[in-house]
Amino acid sequence: MSTPVLDPPRRGLGSWRPGPVALAGAVAVALVIAGEIVSPGFAGYGQLVNLMRVAAFLGVIAIGQTIVILAGGGGVDLSVGKVATFSAIIGSRVMDGDDANIVPAVALSLLVAASIGLVNGLGVTLLRIPPFVMTLGMIGVVQGLILAYTGGQAEGRAAPALTSLVNGRVIFDLPGLLFLWLLLGLLAVWLLRRTTFGWNLFAVGANRTAASLTGVRVNRTLILAYVLSATFAGLAGILLLGYTESVFLDLADQYMLPSVAAVVIGGTLLAGGIGGYAGTAVGAIVLTVLQGLLTTLDIGGAWRTVVNGVVLLVLLSLYGRQRRLRS
Amino acid sequence: MTTPLLEMTGVRKRYGGVQALDGAGLTAVRGEVHALLGPNGSGKSTLDKTLAGTVVPDAGTIRIDGAEARIGGPRDAHALGVAAVYQQLSVVGDLTVTQNVVLGLEPVRRLGFLDQRAARDRAGAALERFAAAFSGRLPLDRPAGALGPGERQIVEVAKALARGPRILVLDEATASLHKEQVEVLFDVVRQLRADGVLVVFTSHRLDEVFALCDRATVLRNGRTVGTVELAATDEDELVRLMVGDAPHQAPRPDVAATAAVATSGPAAGAPSATTLEVRGLTTDRLRDVSFTVRSGEVLGLGGLQGQGQSDLLLALFGGAHVGAGEALLDGQPLPLGSPAKASRAGVALVPGDRGRQGMFAVRPIQENLSLASMHRRATARFALRSAAERRAATSMVERLRIKIGSLADPVSTLSGGNQQKVVIGKWLLDRPRVVLLDDPTKGVDVAAKEEIYAIIRGLAADGAVVILNSSDNRELTELSDRVLVLFEGAVAEELSSEAISESRLVSSALRLAPGESL
Amino acid sequence: SDDDGGNGGGGGEGGGDQPYTIGLSNGFVGSEWRTQMVEGLEAAFAEYEEEGVVDELVVESADTDVNGQIQQIRNLINRGVDAIIVNPNSETALDAVFREATGQGIEVFAIDQAVTSEDVTNVVIDQAEWARISAEWLAEQVGEGGNVVVVNGIAGHPANEMRWGAAEEVFNGAGVNVLTVADGNWDQATGQQVMTNLLATYPEVDGVWTQDGMAEGVFRAVDAAGRLDQITISGEARVGFMRLWGEARTNGFQSIGVVNPPGGAVSALHMAINVLEGEAFASGSLDGNTVTIPIPYTVDETTFDQYWGEASAESDAYSLDGSLTRDEAAEFFE
Amino acid sequence: MTGVLDRVRGVQLSGLATVAMLAVAVVVNSALQPNFWDSYALTSNFATFVPLVAIAVGQTIVVLSGGLDLSLGAQVTLASVVAVQIVDGSMDRYPLAVAAALGVGLACGALNGLVVALLRLQPIVATFATSFVYSGLALVVLPTPGGSVPFEVTTAYRDSVLGVPVALLLIVALALVWWVLRRHRVLRHVYAVGGDADAAYASLVPVARTRVWAYVLGGLFAALSALAILANTGSGDPFVGNELTLASVAAVVIGGTALTGGRGGAGGSVLGAIVLALVTNIIFFADVPTDYRQLVNGAVIILALALAGIPALQKRRPAA
């Protein structure tokens, strides 16, 4: 069980089964080993660091995705990629390559992202639009905002301080980004496991009616979940900006569905109420390693796509399975 | 002796760390109503389900008519003539009553196209016998989700009957029914018995068992402890069989005395006098309800089930749209319309539908217990301290004697009675001033029932206002200081403590003049 | 006319029916290149408008699929335009709707990406030639027996296939080893991530051949690995990349940027006006249904300073551009 | 008893909301587009609707069963490239191509059903994974755009019979197929499984088989969508259908079907698909400035989604 509980569940030795986090971790290791076999160099220290660095963006976006999915009721945020893009575009334009502007740039980006999350949350709670389509519609709106804001031409550049924070090597030749991710990950785990918000979120995800009848402010919790999702997406956008230094109009769009896949591979149920961020983080690493591995395989784009799908299926069947009807 | 129609032996089933069945068995003949009894969590439902095919046992044999039966799923059970009414209903709310009754066995024409007329006829025939249990016409074309719980339960029974079973399993099929509906059901069951059907009947209401059943098999801890002829047995003996040889446990005194005291924070101290005054409360289903309750008092809600009792409790907790009226707690208006506000004002609700409204099945027992009160223990109402949470939950587990493995186990792994205690326990940690209880012992076994009674009395003794709805008149008689009898959403009568008796409750519910007897 | 009277406007009436209405169908807006394309067209259109040659430019520009673009074009037809300039989302799948358009007397011009339809005039640069220029340069840099990796756009995409087909031929002919071909989705961030993976697993690489949007990402990956001095990168003529290139030049870094001009839309507009005026293409200027417009210029070591001077004020995403003048366009006609 | 009234009202309302949206969309569109009712405009509009309508019907069935199929668009692509490779411009081979497309839809649907029903993977991510498989295979089958559909087919698709566009007839035919399916046991079981899988299982409904059927039917409608696209485009393209997936989900919701399963129907989705397509038209003919079009489009779609949910909102107000 990856459920955030206070003491570990007791298990008989015979019935021990690896939890999703352990399983996903094992898969990541297996993929790295497979990578090293088919293309030597894949498991080198530098390459592992690179893979982790790339995983960090997905990992940060998936923090919010985890929160929203845990909230249940079909909760999912398809707009994370677009929000991350928008946030990077705003950040880039406001900081415009100047360290002095970092604070206002990041603040404005996150504020805009959070407001988009707020609208998502209001749509999902007050208008009762199913999250899947609400956030899908929001993609269109944000894309519209991007075009209206930029006139179709993204401008500006990352501030050097942001770039060195993300790309600069801190210790053991590890980029600052990894420490940021670790920090954000710990924050996410703490938020979910050790705060009233986290427990309310799990309760809302597990049984919304019961949560409401236990005095939990369900709508407030849900709205906050969507705000957090968009905010973490916005943050990921800023980090991505630090990585690429310049932006373009579909910078982070491709993270939409992989962020959901990372959550599921990490053992969180799409039905809500069960799961946690540790699994998601490993899920993000698994997906990134898989992409890296596929990149280095010289098998042609079409087959590479097929293999990608098949491997994803295998990964999912290791954990993200639903309960049986018959016990 | 002829071969028994049903013979189950050595049935075992393990769920993770819980041995639900540990060599249980059951032998019964045709034309019998056979009770399957036992405390909560003793494995009754699990045994029923192995027979009906929704649970595959780890070991054990099932013989039907002497031949070994392999039951791998509900379809196998059906082929063997077994039909079941489950404790957790299997009605699909979005389908109509007709569609539910024929579900899975729809009459079809060629190529699998539905024969709607035949379906209606079949459903009509199955429900006809229960016509008396429905107020008006048979609701054949209504979505099942729009029916009341009792009506839904009847549809469920009709669905099982429409399958023409040789063996009919009724698992707490009367839990949601009111008295008249129960009588209708019993008539049908007696008819089935006359037709040679075996009915396996599970209920925690022993009066029903004695009224209906011929023999009883008792389970304890997943094992069969014996089968008795009910004609030769009395209630005490049956209870003794169910709870074991250990002397019938009286609730520990400290349970009653301190149940309402939270672990941390100031002790409750002297009961402060609290008054709840309800004036002209009107909702979709309530009409102009007014009353006053004081701390230390248990106000019972009586009447036929479904006359607005649950709605009243829900409305007081802010879970229903209030059209008119108000509620005053010590003269302060109670915020109606938001359970969150109600709970912060000191109101607690133990809802009637535990699974849907009361608990978070997949979440750990710890969280289920903590949720309502954790903000009190949290730093800045936000950051939880795990030691404090664990202490709070553990204290409640001990106090209510909840039988658990670990606090980290999902609450769904507990038996019904223990789940119910968790649902009550989460509110006790919140030191409520007003406690609303909606059928709190539904599906709870005898021993747990007594414990819950002690908790309720303890709450009142500690100065809480308690309002109790119960489908069990005996329970109302035993606990209430006063009873409001509701009829069609309005207060039909108020019975003072001297006037409360089971027969009086029944007659009042049926709106008979006092003194007139049944 | 076979026009059933449904469409207004001047479709089907032959030349010389000024002012004309022009439609633009653009099925993708997620890139600055497309924005530049639309803005360039609008500017050129404004000039014609002042002269009274044209009266309205109807722009359909949105992220959409082939179906959506079919709907775009049908909307343009219903709007009664005289000519449609289209940047197609598919080489073949718009054929049927193009026939609908020409059936109503509307002239259709495809830009950026040639289409197969006989009813359309393609006004495009030669993508194969475009790829060949940078591939030849790279092959020369790494020399015979050199090792290159390739970061391509999207597998199966016609422009991608055409470019890669030409480049592969060049590499084979020059005896250059292509270690692997990866897909970077024409996306800077993906290109950067893909290149990082390739660097780890192909340590012996001497050069990278990549296509427009991804060169900047590839550069950053190589730079992060500290191997700019060992690995040659075929770049792009875009301000963002050229800035990096310019900075690295001091350390001897060399690259090449072949212009893929968004201004193709402007060239197509000139052609469209000529056609609407009843001019016929000169023999030899049409290859089948395709007018190949020359690649404007190439940025390399010798020309870097010249072009950088002109472009450095633009934003990073700006593509160096070029289009035919009216006179140059007129030369394609009789 | 009020519950019943609410419910009945809710059911009618959810249909009404979609119909009302369609009516508004048609009125607005015809006001902005003078030639909206002309023969060419009508024919071409309906020709554009059919692919989305078909895939939306398929998505509806999957959604009703409690699932979601994010690979439907990729299935459309795969079915269309297989069909176009077979037909290759010849009318004689067209029936074979149709059969092949349906076969592809069936096979893809069966694979999805397998992973969702038997392996019990969560539908959203499982079908996301299979979509890679299908779109990859589409590229293998048709590496670059090409192939042609018989002239007769593309012409017939744009034709009209007695003034009624053939494409409209096709939409009616799709609705009819749905009407027939609704009267079949499989669809009844789909509703039951989507409404409450445990209850359905206990009631002898073959849950796994029903789920497989839902995905198979989804695949078959995807194949029909592929055929419509081929008739509409006249040739093959290995990316052609991918973006239909998400639009199909939006159409389903605008049509009043609950994403939680068990409630709704394809009739609404047909209208929902048409509403979605008309919104694009309206924004175009309303001359919204280019840079703001996508913004307005997104906002209008969210509005439509909200309107589609209003009946449910009213129904849910009384707690418990």
Ligand SMILES: Nc1ncnc2c1ncn2[C@@H]1O[C@H](COP(=O)(O)OP(=O)(O)OP(=O)(O)O)[C@@H](O)[C@H]1O
């Ligand atoms: N699906 C399940 N997963 C885990 N444990 C289960 C499950 N179903 C039942 N159990 C456990 O098996 C034991 C027997 O449960 P069962 O429901 O058969 O009891 P019961 O006799 O019907 O109780 P009640 O009177 O409360 O209905 C209990 O301890 C219960 O917690």
Ligand SMILES: Nc1ncnc2c1ncn2[C@@H]1O[C@H](COP(=O)(O)OP(=O)(O)OP(=O)(O)O)[C@@H](O)[C@H]1O
């Ligand atoms: N069940 C809960 N879950 C999460 N947060 C809660 C819960 N109950 C209260 N809170 C938080 O506590 C904050 C204060 O609540 P409120 O002021 O209503 O409590 P209170 O009635 O003052 O508490 P007390 O009864 O201890 O005096 C709220 O903003 C809310 O966020």
Ligand SMILES: [Mg+2]
């Ligand atoms: Mg039971």
Ligand SMILES: [Mg+2]
């Ligand atoms: Mg309070």
